[in-house]
Amino acid sequence: MQAEKVDQMVARSAAPHTEAKPELVRFDAVSKSFGALQAVRDVSLSVREGEFLTLVGPSGCGKSTLLNMTAGLFAPTEGTVTYGGVPVEPYNQKVGYMTQSDHLLHWRTVARNIAVPLEIAKLSRGEIRDRVDELLDLVGLTGFGDHYPSELSGGMRKRCALARLLAYDPETLLFDEPFAALDAQLRLKMQMEIRRIVAQLNKTVLFVTHDLDEAVALADRCVVFSGRPGTISEVLDIPLPRERDLFSIRHNAQYVQLTARLWDEMAPSAAAGEN
Amino acid sequence: MIMFISRLGILAAFLGFWEFASGRLIQKYLISTPSDIAATFWEWLLDGRIFFHAGITAIEAIAGFLLGAFVGMTIGLILGRAEKLAELLNPFIMAFYSIPKIALAPLFIIWFGIGIEMKILLTATIVFFLVFLNTYTGVRSVSQELVNIMRLMGANERDVMRKVVLPSAIVWVFTGLRLSVPYAMIGAIVGEMIAANRGLGYLLSHASSQFNTAGVFAALVAIITMSVLMNTGVSLLARISMPWEKAKQKREISI
Ligand SMILES: Nc1ncnc2c1ncn2[C@@H]1O[C@H](COP(=O)(O)OP(=O)(O)O)[C@@H](O)[C@H]1O
Numbered sequence: 001m002q003a004e005k006v007d008q009m010v011a012r013s014a015a016p017h018t019e020a021k022p023e024l025v026r027f028d029a030v031s032k033s034f035g036a037l038q039a040v041r042d043v044s045l046s047v048r049e050g051e052f053l054t055l056v057g058p059s060g061c062g063k064s065t066l067l068n069m070t071a072g073l074f075a076p077t078e079g080t081v082t083y084g085g086v087p088v089e090p091y092n093q094k095v096g097y098m099t100q101s102d103h104l105l106h107w108r109t110v111a112r113n114i115a116v117p118l119e120i121a122k123l124s125r126g127e128i129r130d131r132v133d134e135l136l137d138l139v140g141l142t143g144f145g146d147h148y149p150s151e152l153s154g155g156m157r158k159r160c161a162l163a164r165l166l167a168y169d170p171e172t173l174l175f176d177e178p179f180a181a182l183d184a185q186l187r188l189k190m191q192m193e194i195r196r197i198v199a200q201l202n203k204t205v206l207f208v209t210h211d212l213d214e215a216v217a218l219a220d221r222c223v224v225f226s227g228r229p230g231t232i233s234e235v236l237d238i239p240l241p242r243e244r245d246l247f248s249i250r251h252n253a254q255y256v257q258l259t260a261r262l263w264d265e266m267a268p269s270a271a272a273g274e275n
Numbered sequence: 276m277i278m279f280i281s282r283l284g285i286l287a288a289f290l291g292f293w294e295f296a297s298g299r300l301i302q303k304y305l306i307s308t309p310s311d312i313a314a315t316f317w318e319w320l321l322d323g324r325i326f327f328h329a330g331i332t333a334i335e336a337i338a339g340f341l342l343g344a345f346v347g348m349t350i351g352l353i354l355g356r357a358e359k360l361a362e363l364l365n366p367f368i369m370a371f372y373s374i375p376k377i378a379l380a381p382l383f384i385i386w387f388g389i390g391i392e393m394k395i396l397l398t399a400t401i402v403f404f405l406v407f408l409n410t411y412t413g414v415r416s417v418s419q420e421l422v423n424i425m426r427l428m429g430a431n432e433r434d435v436m437r438k439v440v441l442p443s444a445i446v447w448v449f450t451g452l453r454l455s456v457p458y459a460m461i462g463a464i465v466g467e468m469i470a471a472n473r474g475l476g477y478l479l480s481h482a483s484s485q486f487n488t489a490g491v492f493a494a495l496v497a498i499i500t501m502s503v504l505m506n507t508g509v510s511l512l513a514r515i516s517m518p519w520e521k522a523k524q525k526r527e528i529s530i
């Protein structure tokens with residue numbers, strides 16, 4: 001009954017800002033097995049340019065595997081993954097990857113960490129300095145360039161990793177539960193930053209999470225996975241405004257209904273997923 | 276400061292007891308006395324003997340150390356990145372590793388004679404394994420996820436090596452180097468004791484063959500001093516090469 005109402009609302013306002021944009025990533029009947037274990041089965045999905053997609057589902061349902069295939073780290077066992085219309089080859093350098101662990105180089109200062117992709121791209125010293133300053137400013141780390149990662153808090157380390165990720169300006173950002181280890185307050189803050197930066201730089205995002213609130217709050221569209229092997233059980237359009245205040249959104253009726261619906265969706269698979 | 280004074284106190288008490296016990300509780304030819312040892316050491320200092328022998332030993336130990344460390348690091352880096360090759364060679368490496376390296380000394384004498392080369396190579400062989408195994412472990416402990424992230428940034432194998440593998444292995448390399456210092460001394464000294472007419476090892480065994488207990492202890496003091504100096508050198512080098520470690524320590528204290 002309630003679900004129906006949400007459906008109607010979704011149909012009326014379905015993510016207007018991405019409608020006209022061309023397709024960027026496409027999964028076509030993709031399956032992936034590791035030996036005898038099938039991790040992903042028959043996933044078909046299309047991601048449009050500039051879209052913020054969240055992937056949510058119980059752990060072990062192949063969400064990370066899908067990101068890895070997008071980055072070209074794994075090839076699908078069946079089906080194809082295309083990026084910009086071309087099948088993905090190893091090391092898809094159009095994407096940037098950020099995982100739960102920030103993978104900062106602890107022997108480099110914050111500024112020199114952010115400089116890594118710029119050094120790889122062989123930018124001149126002056127260019128690197130300017131770009132690093134810009135990025136420090138963008139992620140709110142101005143003045144911390146000379147600190148070592150070990151001197152930073154968890155949230156600041158995430159910001160540093162984010163700046164490094166943005167440094168080489170990848171078209172698409174892959175996030176794999178990047179904020180899972182942060183406390184609730186810090187997580188909310190980082191979520192806001194991500195939305196702001198992604199909108200500002202017009203990035204396409206695939207964001208994996210197992211946090212249902214996060215899945216709804218951040219997304220233009222939310223892909224719900226179930227089971228093992230992982231399959232898509234539903235794709236939800238999130239008809240929340242592009243410019244949204246993640247802090248007050250918790251009181252938004254649509255938001256509340258959508259998360260409630262996700263909860264109902266996930267509950268049976270969570271109960272079955274215990275093993 | 277209190278720590279320093281306490282340590283000095285312990286040392287003084289120990290030496291005092293030694294001086295007292297010698298000839299009273301334990302026969303003097305077994306343990307000599309601190310004052311005799313100091314006198315012998317002083318005499319060797321004055322006639323320059325200690326500098327000559329210590330110089331020889333230092334050259335052997337340091338040259339062997341550098342050679343072993345260099346080869347160990349290089350092969351550790353290569354095998355660390357070449358998984359298949361490392362797997363192939365594993366049983367041979369382990370078989371070679373399990374030989375007590377000192378047992379190779381007689382063979383090395385046949386091959387290289389009783390000159391300085393034999394001691395350098397013996398030392399290098401011992402140091403090689405410690406540095407090699409540590410470097411290898413360091414390279415293997417680099418996270419594949421991190422390497423993938425670098426690859427997505429456009430890094431080639433050379434970038435990965437220079438920006439990730441080498442710096443993250445360097446902590447392990449220095450662990451290997453630090454462990455190696457006393458073993459480098461063992462290589463040089465034992466080499467000299469077996470076959471030589473110079474070096475601290477020779478001084479040691481020569482004094483012993485003449486029942487000059489004070490001389491034996493004086494030679495040991497020289498050996499300890501050299502070990503400590505080499506250790507300090509490696510620690511200094513580590514501190515210069517890894518400035519970020521200081522930041523880490525500061526953090527540990529501040530929490
Ligand atoms: N490199 C791999 N080798 C073997 N099995 C893997 C590998 N990566 C993932 N798997 C398996 O595939 C399944 C899905 O994993 P993953 O994509 O990490 O799930 P999720 O990210 O949704 O938690 C799991 O059962 C996992 O053990």
Ligand SMILES: [Mg+2]
Nearest residue numbers: 060063064176
């Ligand atoms: Mg995962």
